[in-house]
Amino acid sequence: MSSALIDLIWESTLETLYMVAVSGIIAALLGIPLGILLYVTRPRQILAQPVAHRVLGLVTNVGRSIPFIILLVAIIPFTRMIVGSSIGTNAAAVPLTIAAIPFVARLVEGALNEVPPGLVEAAQSMGATPMQIVMKVLLPEARGGIINGLTITVVALVSYSAMAGAVGGGGLGDLGIRYGYNRFNPTIMLITVVILVVMVQVFQSVGDYLVRKSDHK
Amino acid sequence: MISLDKVSKTYGSGAGAVSALVDIDLDVPQGAIYGVIGLSGAGKSTLIRCVNLLERPTNGKVHIDGEEMTAMNAAQLRAARHRCGMIFQHFNLLTNRSVYDNVALPLELMRESRQTIRERVESLLEMTGLADKAHQYPAQLSGGQKQRVAIARALATRPKVLLCDEATSALDPQTTASILTLLQEINQKLGLTILLITHEMEVVKTICHRVGLISDGKLVEDADVGDFFTAPRTQLGRTFLNDFLELEPPRALVERLEAAPSAQTHPVVRLTFSGDSVSTPLISKLSRDHGIDVSILQAKVESVQGRTLGLMIAELMGQAEQTTQALATLESFDLHVEVLGHVQRTD
Numbered sequence: 001m002s003s004a005l006i007d008l009i010w011e012s013t014l015e016t017l018y019m020v021a022v023s024g025i026i027a028a029l030l031g032i033p034l035g036i037l038l039y040v041t042r043p044r045q046i047l048a049q050p051v052a053h054r055v056l057g058l059v060t061n062v063g064r065s066i067p068f069i070i071l072l073v074a075i076i077p078f079t080r081m082i083v084g085s086s087i088g089t090n091a092a093a094v095p096l097t098i099a100a101i102p103f104v105a106r107l108v109e110g111a112l113n114e115v116p117p118g119l120v121e122a123a124q125s126m127g128a129t130p131m132q133i134v135m136k137v138l139l140p141e142a143r144g145g146i147i148n149g150l151t152i153t154v155v156a157l158v159s160y161s162a163m164a165g166a167v168g169g170g171g172l173g174d175l176g177i178r179y180g181y182n183r184f185n186p187t188i189m190l191i192t193v194v195i196l197v198v199m200v201q202v203f204q205s206v207g208d209y210l211v212r213k214s215d216h217k
Numbered sequence: 218m219i220s221l222d223k224v225s226k227t228y229g230s231g232a233g234a235v236s237a238l239v240d241i242d243l244d245v246p247q248g249a250i251y252g253v254i255g256l257s258g259a260g261k262s263t264l265i266r267c268v269n270l271l272e273r274p275t276n277g278k279v280h281i282d283g284e285e286m287t288a289m290n291a292a293q294l295r296a297a298r299h300r301c302g303m304i305f306q307h308f309n310l311l312t313n314r315s316v317y318d319n320v321a322l323p324l325e326l327m328r329e330s331r332q333t334i335r336e337r338v339e340s341l342l343e344m345t346g347l348a349d350k351a352h353q354y355p356a357q358l359s360g361g362q363k364q365r366v367a368i369a370r371a372l373a374t375r376p377k378v379l380l381c382d383e384a385t386s387a388l389d390p391q392t393t394a395s396i397l398t399l400l401q402e403i404n405q406k407l408g409l410t411i412l413l414i415t416h417e418m419e420v421v422k423t424i425c426h427r428v429g430l431i432s433d434g435k436l437v438e439d440a441d442v443g444d445f446f447t448a449p450r451t452q453l454g455r456t457f458l459n460d461f462l463e464l465e466p467p468r469a470l471v472e473r474l475e476a477a478p479s480a481q482t483h484p485v486v487r488l489t490f491s492g493d494s495v496s497t498p499l500i501s502k503l504s505r506d507h508g509i510d511v512s513i514l515q516a517k518v519e520s521v522q523g524r525t526l527g528l529m530i531a532e533l534m535g536q537a538e539q540t541t542q543a544l545a546t547l548e549s550f551d552l553h554v555e556v557l558g559h560v561q562r563t564d
Binding site: 116124137140143 | 269271294295296297298299301302303305307309311312313314322323325326327354355356370374380
């Protein structure tokens with residue numbers, strides 16, 4: 001294999017990691033608060049707001065139901081506004097982030113829902129404010145579930161990032177399609193797939209480790 | 218210290234409305250341990266949650282230490298809850314916090330300084346016998362230890378009142394006893410007023426001063442524990458007592474019991490002695506004065522809050538007029554007589 005090809009594979013790997021990292025971090029920063037809001041506004045929850053809950057739920061579901069490849073092109077004007085261009089790795093990171101936010105939010109909501117209601121009741125009996133309940137009870141107790149959700153998100157992002165080629169985002173998936181499929185080079189295809197498999201394995205193992213470390217259940 | 222004034226709680230409205238509590242009047246004096254007992258679904262849980270307003274009563278007023286809880290806004294209520302600790306059946310400890318940090322939680326919520334928190338938590342762990350467990354997590358503790366942590370946590374803010382929601386129901390009898398002893402110590406040393414709900418008469422018998430019996434959302438008895446155990450005023454109270462004392466007639470006897478007396482039957486009675494009647498040599502007196510034989514089928518003596526309670530199931534064996542007179546004599550003593558039925562004479 002030529003050194004040019006090796007460089008290309010290395011570069012694509014970095015592009016994939018970059019897209020996953022940027023979209024993963026921003027999606028976590030926005031998706032976790034959205035997930036918390038979804039949970040605390042539920043009926044009979046600490047900040048029950050049935051109408052707001054339904055609106056948030058609807059928006060989240062819409063976000064999750066749009067196929068990624070369509071989202072990728074549909075939000076091009078928005079992408080251009082954010083990163084100044086509609087093509088390239090940064091441009092691919094925007095739709096990845098947008099797709100991941102509702103995904104994270106639902107997983108966080110689910111993780112919070114696993115916290116026994118008795119713990120919230122106990123905190124209320126101690127005179128905790130809703131904010132204190134979120135910060136000192138819900139989030140710490142759901143920590144394992146949230147990390148698990150973020151791991152699932154990162155793995156999904158690795159997979160979604162393969163479609164980034166559609167907007168010239170690069171990455172391993174794009175390399176596999178262009179060199180492996182379009183140019184009939186099964187070796188390249190195999191290498192990209194192997195790298196992706198290893199990447200997912202590593203992310204999952206790190207995630208599992210963090211879950212184990214953070215939970216005392 | 219705690220007073221409920223015509224407290225009602227209704228869930229839902231219209232035709233589907235369910236009354237969980239109906240016009241509950243209840244008063245727990247400063248320093249008392251008050252136990253509310255009742256069957257599952259009677260409204261006990263709702264009652265205790267209405268005290269610190271985890272559930273807001275539909276009607277009525279709740280006062281703790283002279284302050285009207287039901288008139289407070291959210292911030293006032295949170296402040297009042299710092300003065301009112303609560304423990305739960307399933308402990309409700311935070312699994313991702315150590316024992317130390319669990320006890321520290323209510324103090325953190327009040328934004329106490331690290332120094333204050335350390336002093337307070339250490340003394341509480343000492344008091345509850347958990348000093349060596351400070352850095353363990355709840356998952357590493359036994360049920361009794363978890364409830365001790367919960368008690369320490371509930372006491373962290375130096376409350377005047379402790380609410381116990383079935384606090385020993387998930388524990389085995391031995392552990393229950395040790396938790397009850399701890400609650401009693403707290404009550405005596407700190408002068409803490411305790412309101413507890415339970416379905417276990419053992420809890421009421423062991424530590425309560427007063428007892429309330431709740432049935433279908435109504436408080437049907439409200440008495441000193443000694444009075445309740447010697448003379449419950451309601452049928453439900455009597456059932457609770459007999460179940461607790463396991464003073465039910467043997468099954469073989471129940472099958473032979475007939476409701477109406479005849480010339481061929483003997484009455485079977487359940488006697489509940491208390492106060493002076495305990496020391497009266499009643500059985501020999503009956504034999505001597507009325508010429509009957511008394512066959513004791515079951516008997517038991519219990520001590521409740523310093524008062525002695527005697528229970529007995531006995532068959533009065535003699536001619537009809539003799540046993541009738543004997544029953545009348547029994548009624549004249551300071552004891553409760555209940556005729557369970559009549560059995561065919563075998564003599």
